[in-house]
Every structure is written in structure tokens, then in C-alpha cells.
Amino acid sequence: MAETIHADIQAALDEGRVVENFMVRFNLDSGTYGFWTGLGIHESGPGGVDYQGAGSLMEVAAISETQDATSIPIEIRFSSVPNTDLTPDVLAGIESETYKGRTVRIYRIYKDPSTRASLGGAREVWAGTIDQVEHIWSVGGDAVLLIKCESRSLDAQKTGFRMRSNEDQKLIDAADKFFHHSATAGSESIEWGKRPDKRAATGKLSGGRGRGLRPGQD
Numbered sequence: 001m002a003e004t005i006h007a008d009i010q011a012a013l014d015e016g017r018v019v020e021n022f023m024v025r026f027n028l029d030s031g032t033y034g035f036w037t038g039l040g041i042h043e044s045g046p047g048g049v050d051y052q053g054a055g056s057l058m059e060v061a062a063i064s065e066t067q068d069a070t071s072i073p074i075e076i077r078f079s080s081v082p083n084t085d086l087t088p089d090v091l092a093g094i095e096s097e098t099y100k101g102r103t104v105r106i107y108r109i110y111k112d113p114s115t116r117a118s119l120g121g122a123r124e125v126w127a128g129t130i131d132q133v134e135h136i137w138s139v140g141g142d143a144v145l146l147i148k149c150e151s152r153s154l155d156a157q158k159t160g161f162r163m164r165s166n167e168d169q170k171l172i173d174a175a176d177k178f179f180h181h182s183a184t185a186g187s188e189s190i191e192w193g194k195r196p197d198k199r200a201a202t203g204k205l206s207g208g209r210g211r212g213l214r215p216g217q218d
Contacts, residue, residue, distance in 0.1 A: 009110055009119050022060045023051050023107040023122055024076055026130070028097045035078075036109070046107050046122045054078065057086055060106060074126065076104075078145040088143035092135065099130045104149050127152050 012018040023036040025047055034051035036042050037058055042051040059077040080088045107122040128151040136144040 012119070013110070017113065018119065019111045019113045019116075021109050021111065022058075023109055024058070024060065025049060025051075025105045025107075026099075027103040028099060029102075030097060038111070042109075046105070046124070052085075054086065057081065073131065073148060073150050074106075074128070076106075076147040076149065078147070080143045080145070082142070088137075091143055091145040094133055094145065099133055102130050104128050104130055104147075 009018065013020075021037045023034060023042070023045055025032060025034045025045075032047065032049050034042075034045055034047070034049040035054045035058055036045070036051040037054060037056070037060070039053040039055050041053060045051040057079045059079075061075045061077075078086065078091055080086050080091050082088070104127070105124060106126040108125045109122040110119040111117060112119060128149045130147060131150045132148040134146040134148070136146060138144075
């Protein structure tokens with residue numbers, strides 16, 4: 001989705017006078033959870049949720065789009081640190097959730113580097129669903145939670161599973177019989193060409209004796 005940035009914020013970005021952070025919101029069965037790449041609690045963020053600061057322990061992959069609505073998956077990486085709020089056990093807790101297909105929203109927020117005040121509020125830059133979750137364990141006891149997400153643009157590539165029937169068409173125009181034979185036309189055999197004998201047509205060209213061309217004939 002295209003992001004419109006106010007001219008004042010864009011000028012501050014160009015001059016390096018703005019701190020950029022990402023905010024991620026997960027809607028799971030047990031509740032809604034928010035995290036952001038800053039420190040501390042960001043209260044009443046998008047969706048009315050308090051966002052837990054993860055700092056550099058959370059990384060959001062580069063977000064990109066294509067003009068043909070191709071689905072571009074992204075990855076959200078959480079790194080654990082023993083003896084902190086984000087321990088390996090906390091990351092492993094996602095396995096108790098039904099996470100596949102659950103909604104994920106990513107926001108970008110700009111803050112003043114001096115006052116830490118938000119500039120213009122958070123802007124949604126990506127929306128999708130959780131596809132896979134991977135746990136990466138290291139020898140030192142640290143762990144990484146890799147959450148792979150699919151963009152909602154994937155829906156633009158899906159085809160429907162139901163074809164319009166004759167009954168559907170009657171709801172539009174009772175006199176329209178365009179789909180009258182739709183239920184049987186796909187399974188009927190259509191014979192074509194001349195058969196040299198009385199055997200059932202197979203749909204393939206028949207050779208052999210009879211009216212076939214002899215060598216040298218045009």
C-alpha cells in the first residue's frame with residue numbers, strides 16, 4: 001500500500017532529524033499483542049493496544065510490493081535474551097496458540113529524536129496473516145523466533161472454487177438458458193471425422209484401410 005508522508009516529516013527524514021520505528025500487532029486466540037522496535041511501553045498504539053518495546057530484539061524484513069499484486073511474504077524475527085522479559089520460554093509460548101492464518105499488521109511510526117514525541121501518528125504499511133513459525137536454537141541457550149507472514153495481496157491471486165450454475169443464472173434472468181447444458185456439456189463425447197468401421201470413436205484420428213489416403217496421394 002502506498003504511504004503518504006507529510007512534507008514536514010519528509011523534510012525531517014531527509015535531514016536525519018527523525019527516528020523511525022516499526023510496530024507489529026498480532027491478533028491471536030488468546031488476545032491481541034503489540035510489539036515495537038523502540039524501548040519501553042508505547043501506550044494506546046494502533047488498535048488501542050499497548051505495544052511492548054523489543055528494541056533491537058525485533059527485526060522486520062524490508063517491505064516491498066509489485067505492480068501485479070504478487071504476494072511478497074515478509075519475516076519478523078524475535079531474538080531472545082536469557083534473564084530478560086523476552087526469554088526463550090516466552091518465545092516458545094507461541095506454540096500454544098493457533099497462529100496460522102491469524103492477522104498481522106505492521107505500522108511505521110516517526111518520533112522526534114529529542115523529545116521522543118510521535119510525529120503524525122503511526123501509519124499502516126503492511127497487512128497479512130501468519131503462515132509459518134520457526135524456532136532457531138543456539139548452543140548458548142539463546143533462541144530466535146522467525147515468523148513468516150503472507151501478504152493480503154495473496155488473495156488477489158486466488159481463484160474461486162465455485163462456477164456459476166444454471167440456477168444462479170435464472171436468478172439474474174429466468175429466460176436466459178446460457179448455462180442450461182453446463183452440467184453435462186463437460187462430460188459428453190463429441191464425434192468428429194469419418195470412421196472406417198463401426199468401432200466407438202476415441203477422439204483420435206483413425207488410420208488403416210478404407211478411405212484413408214494411399215501413399216503418393218494428395
